[in-house]
Amino acid sequence: xxIKEIARRAKVSTATVSRAINHxxxxxxxxxxxxxxxxxxxxxxPNTQARALVSxxxxxxxxxxxxxxxxxxxEIVQSxxxxxxxxxxxxxLSSTIHDPHRTELAVRRMVERxxxxxxxxxxGMEERLIEHLRFRKVPLVFVDVGPHVPGxxxxxxxxxxxxxxxxxxxxxxxxxxxxxxxGPLHLKSSLARKAAFxxxxxxxxxxxxxxxxxxxxxxxxxxxxxxxxxxxxxNPPSAVMCSNDLTAIGVLRQAYDSxxxxxxxxxxxxxxxxxxxxxxxxxxxxxxMSQAELSKLAFKALINEVEGLGCPPADGDYILTTNLVxxxxxxxxxxxx
Numbered sequence: 001x002x003i004k005e006i007a008r009r010a011k012v013s014t015a016t017v018s019r020a021i022n023h024x025x026x027x028x029x030x031x032x033x034x035x036x037x038x039x040x041x042x043x044x045x046p047n048t049q050a051r052a053l054v055s056x057x058x059x060x061x062x063x064x065x066x067x068x069x070x071x072x073x074x075e076i077v078q079s080x081x082x083x084x085x086x087x088x089x090x091x092x093l094s095s096t097i098h099d100p101h102r103t104e105l106a107v108r109r110m111v112e113r114x115x116x117x118x119x120x121x122x123x124g125m126e127e128r129l130i131e132h133l134r135f136r137k138v139p140l141v142f143v144d145v146g147p148h149v150p151g152x153x154x155x156x157x158x159x160x161x162x163x164x165x166x167x168x169x170x171x172x173x174x175x176x177x178x179x180x181x182x183g184p185l186h187l188k189s190s191l192a193r194k195a196a197f198x199x200x201x202x203x204x205x206x207x208x209x210x211x212x213x214x215x216x217x218x219x220x221x222x223x224x225x226x227x228x229x230x231x232x233x234x235n236p237p238s239a240v241m242c243s244n245d246l247t248a249i250g251v252l253r254q255a256y257d258s259x260x261x262x263x264x265x266x267x268x269x270x271x272x273x274x275x276x277x278x279x280x281x282x283x284x285x286x287x288x289m290s291q292a293e294l295s296k297l298a299f300k301a302l303i304n305e306v307e308g309l310g311c312p313p314a315d316g317d318y319i320l321t322t323n324l325v326x327x328x329x330x331x332x333x334x335x336x337x
Contacts, residue, residue, distance in 0.1 A: 010038045023088055060090045061302060062110035062118035062138075064103070068095045070218070070246065071274040072291065076121055079295035087303070089116075096122055098184075111138065117306040119298045123189040139305035141298050144188050153301030155294065155318045157189070160196040162287035162322030163241075166269045167200035169285075169324060170239045174333040175267060179212040179237035181226040181247050190218075193243045193271065212237055216247045223250020231258060238266065238333045245270035245277045245286055252280055252329070263331035273325055283327035294320055 003017045010017065012031055019027045020035040038044075063080055065073040077093060084091050092113055094106035103122075110118050117139035141153040170178055180197045183190030194213070201208050214230055216222040223242060227250070230236055242248040248270030255262050262268055262282060270277055273288035297318045 006035065006038050006042065006044060009042075010034045058114050058116055059088060060092055060113060060115045061299075061306075062094070062113075062115040063091045064094050064096060064106050064110075064118065064120045064122060066095065066122045067097050071276050072244070072272050073121075075275065075291040076295050079292045080119065080121075080299060083295060083299045087299075117141070117302045119302050121294070121298060123187060139302060141301045141305070143294075143298075144192065151305055153305055153318065155297050155301065155320055157192070157289060158319060158321045159189075159192050160199060162271070162289070162324055163193065163196040164200040164203070165324035166241055166285075166287055167197065167206075168204065169326070169330065170241070170267060170269070171204050171206065173239075173267065173330060175239040176206060176333070177212070177235065177237040178206065178208075178239045178241065179214060179230050180208070181214045181216040181223060181240060181242045181251065183216060183218040183243035183247070185215065190243055197241060216243060218244045218247060220246050220250035220253065223247035223252075224254040225250075227251045227254040227258075231260070239268070239330070240266065241269045241271075243271055245272045245274045245284060248284055248286065248329075249276070249280055252282075252284070263329050265334055267330040267333070269324075269330060271322075278327065280329070282329045285327045285330045286325055287322050288325045289320065289322050 003014050003021070007014045007017045010031075012035060016027060016031055017035050020032045021039075061084055063077065065076060068074060068077070073095070077091075081091050092110060092115055094109060096103040096106060107118075115138065119141045121143055123143055137151065139151050139153075141155065143155045144157060167178065178201065180194065182194050185191060185194070198208055211233055212230070214226040216226050223246065226247070227240065230240065231254075240248075240251055242251060248268050251268050252262055255266050255268070260266050268284065270284050270286035271289065273286045273290070277284040277286050297320055301318050
């Protein structure tokens with residue numbers, strides 16, 4: 001079975017079959033429908049490697065995420081793949097588990113497969129890997145860390161908008177002892193969330209004692225340990241904001257195990273708005289960083305670099321805004337009595 005047989009049955013030229021298979025927009029739509037009808041009848045599968053040799057394009061996009069076990073990332077993968085399929089692209093997926101060596105292997109795999117572009121949605125990327133990918137002249141999209149150079153798109157997350165809303169919400173509930181559990185501080189995204197919290201607190205005139213900044217690692221276990229340390233203080237916080245939702249779920253669990261009623265005695269706010277957040281007990285108030293919108297921006301930025309379509313921002317940055325989502329894990333601050 002080959003394109004000659006398809007051309008004979010569809011009563012068109014082999015060139016028309018080739019252009020239809022490769023989605024060349026200048027082909028008569030009626031002929032395209034005729035070709036694809038024959039293809040479906042015969043169960044023909046085009047040789048993608050041969051098509052890539054002819055066109056110079058594989059129509060495969062690389063997608064690198066941090067860890068597939070974190071509920072935040074599967075939603076990104078699903079959304080990104082849905083958009084890619086709609087545009088006749090496949091995706092090649094790799095997760096780094098925050099391991100630099102594994103990240104290098106993922107990059108090498110992408111390059112060897114001749115992907116048309118790579119979206120690196122890891123919220124932390126080694127500078128030397130950025131340079132390595134740029135050297136290969138592969139179109140790229142990063143979150144927060146990409147340089148302003150040709151061929152590289154960058155998604156900047158406006159962490160401050162949602163975190164400011166969260167801090168002001170807690171202040172309106174008369175909380176003044178507000179703690180923050182960070183993510184891994186070697187990640188720029190974790191540093192940015194911590195800085196946004198400190199700025200939002202400063203804006204409303206609230207101090208952040210050093211002991212109220214608890215180190216975390218974006219895991220449930222990290223949240224459990226962080227609240228344990230905060231509760232051991234002589235004057236513990238009445239509210240805790242977390243760098244991600246998994247950490248906040250760990251805080252909720254530790255509060256439950258310690259006999260601390262949430263939100264009556266402790267208000268908790270997360271960050272990300274993973275689907276699990278709405279099923280926590282109590283349902284978690286959190287800052288939403290939309291995975292669907294992030295995937296949409298990443299695909300748009302990558303296609304702009306790969307196909308030269310659309311009109312990218314003048315400074316190369318695509319902005320993702322965050323917003324507070326109110327649920328049931330926050331309440332009025334308990335009285336000192």
